[in-house]
Amino acid sequence: MPRVESAFTVIAEPNRRAILTLLLESERSVGEIERALRLSQPSISKHLRVLREAGLVESRIEAQRRVYRLRPEPLMELDDWLIPFRRLWSKHVDALERHLDRMAKQPVAPSPAPKGKKRHEKP
């Protein structure tokens, strides 16, 4: 009997995350997913089953193929859970940025150009 899993546990599995990321680009048949992930076909089917039962994918039958497409809504649970934490780390990043800004104003030896990606949002 199929246990109903939360989005959290479902995306804990790296291959399942890979499938979702793959479906982000476009819908795919099982065979296509199989070739992309380099896993055995039964393994793929099992992961797809878990994803389907969690509502994260949906399948359409097309001749002998089954074409899977993404249904991102259940991920909202995850996103919601993250909200309060997000506030915290953006605070930290801001503090870091202020610190770096101060550093940059100091007439010290030239530091190499900063490359890092910037993080979103601010109060």
Place this chain on the structure above:
Amino acid sequence: MPRVESAFTVIAEPNRRAILTLLLESERSVGEIERALRLSQPSISKHLRVLREAGLVESRIEAQRRVYRLRPEPLMELDDWLIPFRRLWSKHVDALERHLDRMAKQPVAPSPAPKGKKRHEKP
């Protein structure tokens, strides 16, 4: 030997999520966490170990107590992974909102609510 886990697998466990949520409010000693979650002390300690090794919490020694506090940064991995999906569902929600707006404008009689939970796939 302690396996180094990704934030994804670490927060798959409900009790660990509960601990993080608890620490959101303020730092706590092990005993406080234990009483809040109603789990055995060794179990709590194990979860704290996993969280610590994943960099999600940090502990300070205070006499016989160990006080744990949150370190939210590793959750950024999760947040980053969500970005492209977030775009998708906000699109869907927008569509739903537009739909509801149109409905609100229609001067029709309220239709009886459809009850059956539709399951995926068919044709």
Place this chain on the structure above:
DNA sequence: CAGTCATATTCCCGGCTGGTTATATGCCTC
């Protein structure tokens, strides 16, 4: 209808996980 293609399901297995009980460690108090 036989054969083949695409996918799902079943069965089995080793490894990991989370829980418990028992024990070790470390600090504080008297």
Place this chain on the structure above:
DNA sequence: GAGGCATATAACCAGCCGGGAATATGACTG
């Protein structure tokens, strides 16, 4: 330093999980 707290670690166990091989199912093709 003996005893008591607070926490960590060890040892053990049942259940689950993800993997593969074999098999079932169902559709299309001749």
